[in-house]
Amino acid sequence: MAHRPRTSSRAMRKLPKSRPHRLLRYATAGFALVVLASLAWGWRHYAAVDQVAYRTAIGGLQDVPLPDGSVITLSSDSRILVTLSRSERHIDLQQGEAFFKVAKDPGRPFVVSAGDRRAIAVGTRYDVRRDAADLRVIVTQGVVRLESDNGPGGRRRPSTLLPAGSIALASDAGVVVNSGSVQQAEEFLSWRSGFLSFHDTPLAAAAAEFNRYNVRKIVIGDASIGTLRVGGNFRWSNAETFVRLLELGFPVRAERGKDTIVLKSR
Numbered sequence: 001m002a003h004r005p006r007t008s009s010r011a012m013r014k015l016p017k018s019r020p021h022r023l024l025r026y027a028t029a030g031f032a033l034v035v036l037a038s039l040a041w042g043w044r045h046y047a048a049v050d051q052v053a054y055r056t057a058i059g060g061l062q063d064v065p066l067p068d069g070s071v072i073t074l075s076s077d078s079r080i081l082v083t084l085s086r087s088e089r090h091i092d093l094q095q096g097e098a099f100f101k102v103a104k105d106p107g108r109p110f111v112v113s114a115g116d117r118r119a120i121a122v123g124t125r126y127d128v129r130r131d132a133a134d135l136r137v138i139v140t141q142g143v144v145r146l147e148s149d150n151g152p153g154g155r156r157r158p159s160t161l162l163p164a165g166s167i168a169l170a171s172d173a174g175v176v177v178n179s180g181s182v183q184q185a186e187e188f189l190s191w192r193s194g195f196l197s198f199h200d201t202p203l204a205a206a207a208a209e210f211n212r213y214n215v216r217k218i219v220i221g222d223a224s225i226g227t228l229r230v231g232g233n234f235r236w237s238n239a240e241t242f243v244r245l246l247e248l249g250f251p252v253r254a255e256r257g258k259d260t261i262v263l264k265s266r
Helices: 009-047 182-187 203-213 223-227 239-249
Strands: 050-055 062-065 071-074 079-084 089-101 110-114 117-121 125-131 134-141 143-148 160-163 166-171 174-179 195-202 217-220 229-235 252-256 260-265
Touching: 050 071, 071 079, 110 125, 117 125, 117 134, 134 143, 134 160, 134 182, 143 166, 160 166, 160 174, 195 203, 203 217, 203 223, 203 229, 203 239, 217 223, 217 239, 223 260, 229 239, 239 252, 239 260
Parallel strands: 089 110, 217 260
Antiparallel strands: 050 079, 062 071, 071 089, 079 089, 089 125, 110 117, 117 143, 125 134, 134 166, 143 160, 166 174, 195 229, 252 260
Protein backbone atom coordinates (compact mmCIF):
# COMPACT_ATOMS: atom_id res chain seq x y z
CA MET A 1 0.00 0.00 0.00
CA ALA A 2 1.44 3.30 -1.05
CA HIS A 3 1.95 5.98 1.55
CA ARG A 4 1.20 9.65 0.83
CA PRO A 5 3.97 11.99 1.74
CA ARG A 6 3.50 13.55 5.11
CA THR A 7 3.23 17.24 5.51
CA SER A 8 4.20 18.78 8.79
CA SER A 9 1.56 20.59 10.82
CA ARG A 10 3.68 23.74 10.63
CA ALA A 11 3.64 23.63 6.82
CA MET A 12 -0.09 22.96 6.83
CA ARG A 13 -0.62 26.07 8.91
CA LYS A 14 1.27 28.18 6.39
CA LEU A 15 -0.45 26.96 3.23
CA PRO A 16 -3.88 28.61 3.70
CA LYS A 17 -2.25 31.95 4.45
CA SER A 18 -0.11 32.20 1.35
CA ARG A 19 -2.97 32.52 -1.18
CA PRO A 20 -4.81 35.43 0.52
CA HIS A 21 -1.53 37.25 0.92
CA ARG A 22 -0.84 36.93 -2.80
CA LEU A 23 -4.39 38.11 -3.62
CA LEU A 24 -3.92 41.10 -1.34
CA ARG A 25 -0.68 42.01 -3.08
CA TYR A 26 -2.36 41.69 -6.50
CA ALA A 27 -5.32 43.82 -5.40
CA THR A 28 -3.01 46.49 -3.98
CA ALA A 29 -0.99 46.56 -7.18
CA GLY A 30 -4.18 46.77 -9.26
CA PHE A 31 -5.49 49.65 -7.15
CA ALA A 32 -2.18 51.46 -7.54
CA LEU A 33 -2.39 51.05 -11.32
CA VAL A 34 -5.91 52.51 -11.33
CA VAL A 35 -4.79 55.49 -9.26
CA LEU A 36 -1.79 56.10 -11.51
CA ALA A 37 -3.96 55.85 -14.62
CA SER A 38 -6.45 58.33 -13.14
CA LEU A 39 -3.69 60.75 -12.22
CA ALA A 40 -2.18 60.41 -15.67
CA TRP A 41 -5.57 61.12 -17.29
CA GLY A 42 -6.16 64.10 -15.01
CA TRP A 43 -2.72 65.51 -15.69
CA ARG A 44 -3.14 65.07 -19.43
CA HIS A 45 -6.55 66.68 -19.29
CA TYR A 46 -5.73 69.67 -17.10
CA ALA A 47 -2.04 70.24 -17.70
CA ALA A 48 -2.09 69.98 -21.46
CA VAL A 49 -4.13 72.45 -23.46
CA ASP A 50 -7.22 70.83 -24.96
CA GLN A 51 -8.69 72.77 -27.89
CA VAL A 52 -11.88 71.74 -29.68
CA ALA A 53 -14.07 73.61 -32.18
CA TYR A 54 -17.86 73.34 -32.37
CA ARG A 55 -20.37 74.80 -34.80
CA THR A 56 -24.05 74.56 -35.64
CA ALA A 57 -25.89 74.88 -38.94
CA ILE A 58 -28.78 77.28 -39.49
CA GLY A 59 -31.69 75.96 -37.45
CA GLY A 60 -29.48 73.72 -35.30
CA LEU A 61 -28.95 73.80 -31.52
CA GLN A 62 -26.30 71.81 -29.67
CA ASP A 63 -25.46 71.15 -26.01
CA VAL A 64 -21.72 70.89 -25.41
CA PRO A 65 -20.79 69.36 -22.01
CA LEU A 66 -17.31 70.21 -20.77
CA PRO A 67 -15.12 67.97 -18.57
CA ASP A 68 -15.35 70.42 -15.64
CA GLY A 69 -19.15 70.06 -15.46
CA SER A 70 -20.00 73.21 -17.41
CA VAL A 71 -22.48 73.02 -20.28
CA ILE A 72 -22.59 75.25 -23.37
CA THR A 73 -25.80 75.54 -25.41
CA LEU A 74 -24.86 76.64 -28.89
CA SER A 75 -27.50 78.54 -30.85
CA SER A 76 -28.27 78.42 -34.57
CA ASP A 77 -25.47 79.21 -37.05
CA SER A 78 -22.87 79.64 -34.30
CA ARG A 79 -19.22 78.74 -33.91
CA ILE A 80 -16.94 78.49 -30.87
CA LEU A 81 -13.41 77.35 -30.05
CA VAL A 82 -13.01 75.80 -26.58
CA THR A 83 -9.57 75.87 -24.96
CA LEU A 84 -9.11 74.26 -21.53
CA SER A 85 -5.97 74.53 -19.44
CA ARG A 86 -5.02 74.32 -15.77
CA SER A 87 -5.34 78.09 -15.32
CA GLU A 88 -8.33 79.02 -17.49
CA ARG A 89 -11.43 77.84 -19.34
CA HIS A 90 -11.50 79.91 -22.51
CA ILE A 91 -14.28 80.08 -25.09
CA ASP A 92 -13.73 82.05 -28.28
CA LEU A 93 -17.18 82.97 -29.63
CA GLN A 94 -16.34 83.37 -33.28
CA GLN A 95 -19.91 83.65 -34.55
CA GLY A 96 -23.47 83.63 -33.27
CA GLU A 97 -24.70 83.04 -29.75
CA ALA A 98 -24.25 80.63 -26.86
CA PHE A 99 -25.61 80.14 -23.36
CA PHE A 100 -23.13 79.10 -20.66
CA LYS A 101 -23.97 77.12 -17.53
CA VAL A 102 -20.65 77.43 -15.72
CA ALA A 103 -19.45 75.02 -13.03
CA LYS A 104 -17.89 76.92 -10.14
CA ASP A 105 -14.09 76.87 -10.09
CA PRO A 106 -12.47 80.01 -8.60
CA GLY A 107 -9.03 78.78 -9.60
CA ARG A 108 -9.92 78.56 -13.29
CA PRO A 109 -11.98 81.53 -14.53
CA PHE A 110 -14.43 80.96 -17.38
CA VAL A 111 -13.66 83.48 -20.13
CA VAL A 112 -15.86 84.04 -23.18
CA SER A 113 -14.12 86.26 -25.70
CA ALA A 114 -15.54 87.91 -28.81
CA GLY A 115 -13.13 90.16 -30.66
CA ASP A 116 -11.59 92.56 -28.15
CA ARG A 117 -14.20 91.95 -25.44
CA ARG A 118 -14.42 89.31 -22.71
CA ALA A 119 -17.19 88.16 -20.39
CA ILE A 120 -15.60 86.52 -17.35
CA ALA A 121 -17.11 84.44 -14.53
CA VAL A 122 -16.11 81.65 -12.14
CA GLY A 123 -19.49 79.96 -11.64
CA THR A 124 -22.70 81.38 -13.08
CA ARG A 125 -25.14 81.30 -16.00
CA TYR A 126 -25.04 83.78 -18.83
CA ASP A 127 -25.57 84.26 -22.55
CA VAL A 128 -23.24 85.93 -25.03
CA ARG A 129 -24.26 86.97 -28.53
CA ARG A 130 -22.00 88.40 -31.21
CA ASP A 131 -23.44 90.63 -33.93
CA ALA A 132 -20.58 91.87 -36.13
CA ALA A 133 -18.72 94.39 -33.93
CA ASP A 134 -21.42 94.45 -31.21
CA LEU A 135 -21.79 92.16 -28.23
CA ARG A 136 -24.78 91.36 -26.00
CA VAL A 137 -24.40 89.72 -22.59
CA ILE A 138 -27.38 88.48 -20.55
CA VAL A 139 -26.84 87.24 -16.98
CA THR A 140 -29.40 84.95 -15.35
CA GLN A 141 -27.38 83.81 -12.33
CA GLY A 142 -24.33 85.10 -10.46
CA VAL A 143 -22.10 87.96 -11.58
CA VAL A 144 -20.19 88.43 -14.83
CA ARG A 145 -17.37 90.90 -15.48
CA LEU A 146 -17.40 92.47 -18.93
CA GLU A 147 -14.10 93.94 -20.04
CA SER A 148 -12.44 95.18 -23.21
CA ASP A 149 -8.95 95.66 -24.55
CA ASN A 150 -7.32 99.02 -24.02
CA GLY A 151 -8.60 101.86 -26.16
CA PRO A 152 -6.69 104.27 -28.43
CA GLY A 153 -3.36 105.37 -27.00
CA GLY A 154 -3.32 102.40 -24.64
CA ARG A 155 -5.90 104.02 -22.37
CA ARG A 156 -7.45 101.44 -20.09
CA ARG A 157 -11.16 100.88 -20.53
CA PRO A 158 -13.06 100.23 -17.28
CA SER A 159 -14.67 96.83 -16.74
CA THR A 160 -18.38 96.44 -15.97
CA LEU A 161 -19.87 94.12 -13.37
CA LEU A 162 -23.15 92.54 -14.45
CA PRO A 163 -25.35 90.98 -11.74
CA ALA A 164 -28.20 88.58 -12.46
CA GLY A 165 -30.96 90.21 -14.51
CA SER A 166 -28.53 92.41 -16.47
CA ILE A 167 -28.70 92.86 -20.23
CA ALA A 168 -25.57 94.59 -21.52
CA LEU A 169 -25.00 95.88 -25.04
CA ALA A 170 -21.39 96.66 -25.94
CA SER A 171 -20.57 98.59 -29.09
CA ASP A 172 -18.01 101.08 -30.35
CA ALA A 173 -19.98 103.75 -28.49
CA GLY A 174 -19.50 102.01 -25.15
CA VAL A 175 -21.46 99.71 -22.87
CA VAL A 176 -25.16 100.18 -22.04
CA VAL A 177 -26.61 98.07 -19.23
CA ASN A 178 -30.31 97.49 -18.60
CA SER A 179 -30.99 95.99 -15.17
CA GLY A 180 -34.23 94.08 -14.62
CA SER A 181 -35.50 90.82 -13.23
CA VAL A 182 -34.08 87.41 -14.05
CA GLN A 183 -37.46 86.51 -15.54
CA GLN A 184 -37.22 89.41 -18.00
CA ALA A 185 -33.69 88.37 -18.91
CA GLU A 186 -34.82 84.77 -19.48
CA GLU A 187 -37.38 85.93 -22.07
CA PHE A 188 -34.52 86.90 -24.37
CA LEU A 189 -33.26 83.31 -24.16
CA SER A 190 -36.46 81.48 -25.16
CA TRP A 191 -34.61 80.33 -28.31
CA ARG A 192 -33.26 77.45 -26.19
CA SER A 193 -36.76 75.95 -26.08
CA GLY A 194 -37.54 76.74 -29.74
CA PHE A 195 -39.35 80.07 -29.38
CA LEU A 196 -38.82 83.74 -30.17
CA SER A 197 -40.41 86.28 -27.84
CA PHE A 198 -41.30 89.77 -29.08
CA HIS A 199 -42.57 92.72 -27.06
CA ASP A 200 -43.42 95.83 -29.07
CA THR A 201 -40.60 94.84 -31.43
CA PRO A 202 -40.10 96.53 -34.82
CA LEU A 203 -41.08 94.15 -37.62
CA ALA A 204 -37.65 94.53 -39.23
CA ALA A 205 -35.98 93.35 -36.01
CA ALA A 206 -38.43 90.43 -35.65
CA ALA A 207 -37.76 89.36 -39.24
CA ALA A 208 -34.01 89.46 -38.57
CA GLU A 209 -34.50 87.14 -35.58
CA PHE A 210 -36.42 84.62 -37.66
CA ASN A 211 -33.69 84.77 -40.29
CA ARG A 212 -31.12 83.61 -37.73
CA TYR A 213 -32.88 80.25 -37.55
CA ASN A 214 -34.23 79.71 -41.07
CA VAL A 215 -32.66 79.23 -44.49
CA ARG A 216 -35.71 80.78 -46.13
CA LYS A 217 -35.38 84.48 -45.30
CA ILE A 218 -38.02 87.09 -44.50
CA VAL A 219 -37.27 90.23 -46.51
CA ILE A 220 -38.74 93.66 -45.75
CA GLY A 221 -39.75 94.86 -49.22
CA ASP A 222 -41.10 98.27 -48.12
CA ALA A 223 -39.28 100.30 -45.52
CA SER A 224 -42.57 101.68 -44.20
CA ILE A 225 -43.66 98.34 -42.76
CA GLY A 226 -40.32 97.66 -41.10
CA THR A 227 -41.32 99.99 -38.25
CA LEU A 228 -44.59 98.19 -37.45
CA ARG A 229 -44.58 96.86 -33.88
CA VAL A 230 -45.26 93.18 -33.19
CA GLY A 231 -45.54 91.05 -30.07
CA GLY A 232 -46.04 87.46 -29.02
CA ASN A 233 -44.27 84.12 -28.77
CA PHE A 234 -43.55 82.22 -31.97
CA ARG A 235 -41.75 79.03 -32.86
CA TRP A 236 -38.66 80.06 -34.76
CA SER A 237 -38.97 76.97 -36.94
CA ASN A 238 -42.36 78.16 -38.25
CA ALA A 239 -41.82 81.49 -39.98
CA GLU A 240 -44.78 80.80 -42.27
CA THR A 241 -47.25 81.00 -39.37
CA PHE A 242 -45.71 84.30 -38.28
CA VAL A 243 -46.13 85.70 -41.81
CA ARG A 244 -49.76 84.54 -42.05
CA LEU A 245 -50.57 86.30 -38.77
CA LEU A 246 -48.95 89.46 -40.12
CA GLU A 247 -51.18 89.29 -43.19
CA LEU A 248 -54.26 88.90 -40.99
CA GLY A 249 -53.50 91.65 -38.50
CA PHE A 250 -51.46 94.25 -40.40
CA PRO A 251 -51.56 96.01 -43.78
CA VAL A 252 -48.97 93.56 -45.04
CA ARG A 253 -48.91 91.15 -47.96
CA ALA A 254 -46.37 88.45 -48.58
CA GLU A 255 -44.78 87.37 -51.84
CA ARG A 256 -43.53 83.83 -51.29
CA GLY A 257 -40.56 82.48 -53.20
CA LYS A 258 -38.43 79.41 -52.82
CA ASP A 259 -35.73 81.08 -50.75
CA THR A 260 -37.45 84.27 -49.53
CA ILE A 261 -40.72 85.68 -48.23
CA VAL A 262 -40.90 89.33 -49.24
CA LEU A 263 -43.17 91.53 -47.11
CA LYS A 264 -44.74 94.55 -48.73
CA SER A 265 -47.38 97.15 -47.91
CA ARG A 266 -50.94 96.27 -48.77
